[in-house]
Amino acid sequence: MRKKGIVLLIIVMTQILTGCWSRVEVNDLSIVTATALDKIEGGKIRLTLQIAVPRMLGQVGSGGGGGGGRGSGGEKKSTVTVSENGETVLDAFRRLQEKLPRKLFFSHSRIIIIGEQLARDGVSPVLDFFSRYREARLHSYILFTKGEASDILNIPPKWEKISSEEIREEEKSHIGVSIYLVDFLDMLLTDGVEPIAALVEPKSTEVKKKSDSESGQSPPESEKSVVIAGAAVFRKDKLIGWMNGKEARGALWLRNELKQAVITVTIPEEMGNGKVSAKLLKGESKFKPILKNNKLIMKVEIRAQDDLYENSSKLDLNKPDAIKYVQKKLEEDIEKRIQIVLDKTQKQFKSDVFGFGTAVYRTYPKAWKKKFKDRWDQEFPELEVKIAAHVRVVRTGLTNKSITLEDKEFIK
């Protein structure tokens, strides 16, 4: 009994002997909320980190708690941006740590922004750190920007306490391209698909007023906020071009990642003259590669369900014929949008960001290996793509006829 007890005691003690070696109090952490990477002259890497200052974060509204002695000095920023140059990311990271009193803590960095220069030269070297380092999250959004990435981190937040949180929320809404680091790496490593990621830009949230544009003043930097403005298109790990917002959304259609969309079509004079807007309820795209007589044709089928929410035309949506007409119009619009982005990627970028190659591989694995795998770069720009959209308008909102139809005499 006693012997057993001693043995047990020793076992328990050895467990405790490891001690508290990884113990860190929250007060001793620099919580990194966003990471930005740029390439500077001489090929060095500049690592810019946005670090939360908890002192400035807590107790919003509770005047007594934070106001008294601690929150003096008026308004202060809730984040601090720090940066350092280095040969590699870890090198810069080490140098940065030397300057900071608290331990850098990476696990909550959910945003990685990479500048244009670094992206054009290839991102693989820096991404290796993020896939290797224990604290880095693969589930952080990867974003690219025109110009310097570190500038993005300095834009003050409008709604959230921290600007990186705003970017993350924007990404989460899936209106623009939203790619996790893990997805990016996946696309990088998979045959038959090239990486694509979101493009962020500082933009004014307000549309320019006439007076502003006349005087030539652009709104001050603090008025701007970070907006997902399009997409960055890659070939292998090198950036080759940008898509604007509209093109990026066309790419989302093709990548089957679209969650929210509004389609507006113009109804011509003879059918009622006006515009109809529909909101996407459910959208789905399917690739059907067809290999016939040694010629590859890619059929893209798009199925969408829409809610019709705005109708300023004279179409009577009570009538099935009218609905059918609108559906046809919507289909045309979708096809047109997709054709635009398809042309751009095939002709200009020559980069298969949609994963057509993967679809071919899945359908014709043998042919892919034999014929297409090695020369897909040449094959893709020449690929014949047939787009077929099928739209179903499910609902027409709370009214059927447009109010301008029914109450003509009252309005105007």
Add this chain to the structure above:
Amino acid sequence: MKLGWVIRLLTASRRYKKSSIQKRDPRKSEPLSGAFALDIEHLKSIFDRSSDIVYREFNIGRMQKGVLIFLEGLVNLKMIDEDILKPLLEYGKSMPQPSNLRLKDMEKLLQDQIISVAQVNRGESFQEIVDYVLSGDTALLIEGASKAFFFSTKEWEKRSVEEPATEAVIRGPREGFTENLRTNTSLIRRRLKTPQLKMEGLTVGRLSKTEIVITYLDGIVDEAIVTEVRERIGRIDIDAILESGYIEEWIEDNPYSVFPQVQNTERPDKVVGHLLEGKVGIIIDNTPFALIVPVTFFDMMQASEDYYQRYFVSTAIRWLRYMFVVTALLLPSLYIALLTFHQEMLPTNLLLSVAASRETVPFPAIVEAMLMEVSFEGLREAGVRLPRPVGQAVSIVGALVIGQAAVQAGLVSAPMVIVVSITGIASFTMPSFSQSIAIRLLRFPMMVAAGTLGIYGVLMGTLIILIHMTRLRSFGVPYMSPAAPLQFSDLKDVLIRMPWWGMVERPEQTGKKNPQRMKNRFRPDPPSRGE
């Protein structure tokens, strides 16, 4: 297990004194001599320096002396006056002069014609006189007789049956046990009007001579358990039993466990409920707490009210309790572990607000938690111990000081206050106080484990506790049954509270002997239209 040798060390030094305690008074075992004056003298020397003993000397007729001996405060004086003394004196007046009563007549006359007391006993030794008088009977000695007569005149001040303070219910009987053994047995008898209900009497304690009643339902209970209970109580050798806790510590299976292996309750309906499941109740004189054995972890998680409320509600409440047991045990340690080792596991926004509130706190999370938990336990203990009016003041001051001032002074973070108060609330959801205090005690080692090893430590601690719990037995019944070992049919009263019409069988572990509770399942059903 590890405590064993410490306790042995502590008890070993006292062992030599044992013989000195067991000294008996040789005078008491002698028989009565028959010489009246001498016997009285002897009794007085046994009961010397006892102000509450009364010797009421009188004459029967003219010559024959008699004496009534009783303890004032333990007897019904009115009964002695009217049912013993008065008839004796009146009989003496009517007696033909000048004859004395002879012993042989005496016995008959006293019992059959003179004394109108329900229970009459006889005895011949001083020992018996001492025992009877001390338990509240009145002893009668008459000149010329070498026998003493005892009349049951027990009556003393007792608390009336009140609502149990520790086990309040919203729905259910409001009767609770009192300090009086016979009141308590009557409360059980009233609920089970069957001769199957047995009430075995025992006396434990060399000086206290505490009466103990082992109660069970013959034909339902497993005889082996009753025998075991009888044996374990029989083994007790102690000078006095003051509360059921004494018995509990003597009869439990694993004396080195923090978990209670015997349930205590103030509620007669709870005892009866358990008797019907084939368990054994132990009622002890001078305490309102009865014991129930064998008992499982899940028994302790059940309140008697669970069976009176609608079963949907009871099931939900049970789940709430299970959830809160885990909370009471783990919440502070998980908080510490997450905050000092695994900051990446918290959502970013939560981490930032916690970090913000912790910014001014000068202590590590573990110290902060310990500080708060210890002061909470102190507050709770003070609330129990202090006189009621003062207690209220303490709780207000405590809540203000700890809750608000500490946060404002930046000594403690607000999330920690929330964690501690949720833990406090959680620990009070457990119906059994002895259970909840065990969980509350275990919280502290868990916090230390979390503060040194993080989640790894919490996991290890939880595993050790679980292993310990599954190894525990209460009178041979596994502590974690019916969960471990799994007895699927018994989960009807653990995972859910089956409606009464569904509880066809008694629990497997204790009710195996007579499992059928009702003939067959009868689900209430309104008559269909055709009938």
